[in-house]
Amino acid sequence: MENDTIDLTTVFALCVKKFLILLACAFFGLGIACGAYYAKSSKVDYSAQVKEYNEKVTDLKKECADLEKELSENKDLKAIVDRNISTINASDINEHTANSLSSYVDMSNSLKNDISKLETSLKTKQDELKALVYPTPARAFSAKYAVIGFLAGGFISVVVLLVVMIGANYVTSSSDAEERLKAPLIGALYADKGFLDVVARSMMRERTWKNDEDGIKWFKQNLNSSVLPDRAKVCLLYSGSDKKAVSVLNQASSILSEKGYKVSSVSDAFKNPDSNAAIENCDAVILLERQFKSKWSCVNAVVNTAARYGKKVCALILC
Helix, strand or coil: CCCCCHHHHHHHHHHHHHHHHHHHHHHHHHHHHHHHHHHHHHHHHHHHHHHHHHHHHHHHHHHHHHHHHHHHHHHHHHHHHHHHHHHCCHHHCCHHHHHHHHHHHHHHHHHHHHHHHHHHHHHHHHHHHHHCCCCCCCHHHHHHHHHHHHHHHHHHHHHHHHHHHHHHCECCCHHHHHHHHCCCEEEECCCCCCHHHHHHHHHCCCCCCCCHHHHHHHHHHHHCCCCCCCCCEEEEECCCCCHHHHHHHHHHHHHHHHCCCEEEEECCCCCCCHHHHHHHCCCEEEEEECCCCCEHHHHHHHHHHHHHCCCCEEEEEEC
């Protein structure tokens, strides 16, 4: 039967599986790398903090020393000016001494203001120096980052791998189903037609229909091919018990009956004992399975049951 999307879909499915496995490994490696990075960076940060602390202490001590020196010089100069002022007697005041006295007084007041500003600046710098705190070593936390990175990366990688393994146990693409069952797809009568379902099928390059009639028409056209013997007794099996899929099973059974086939349809064939009799008395076995819901473990059990009666699955319907 003509199917021009099988190769592309198969490649896509394999790429997705390999990508998820690589993604799991990447998360694991990234977790370890982040842990190692933070472990290393914590040590580097601590060294940088110590260096910065020492530089600040050195700078502040130098500024304090410069201020103390300037303050001492100004105090000495003020003392000299004040002594000169005290040596001038009021009885000796004349035009020359009056000018000198005025200059000494102005200089003394200016020095007094400078000394006050220097004392304030010195106290501020001394307070800054006292407020400095020596950095706390961060090496004690480096192992924690490594362990957290290891555990986080491992957890995420396990989750991704579980998604891969769980996804691998469900019927997904038609090409994968055809490859596993060695049977052609003759029907795509979708039970789910929601937005996400349509997007998922489009991404997987599955057949999509504008309406249900197109899907039914395609199914009927395939029944005209040589997949099934004319007027054959057909055993239509669904491995699960989902209500939507059972509804499609009944629809497919009716279409097969209209085409002249004698149909025995059985749902929950994985557990239903009626499937054994239906398989034993049929000429052809058709599997109907639901995408993203049917489990391969159940499908394989039904296939193995058919094999015990010498029957092979000759066609596949997805819903």
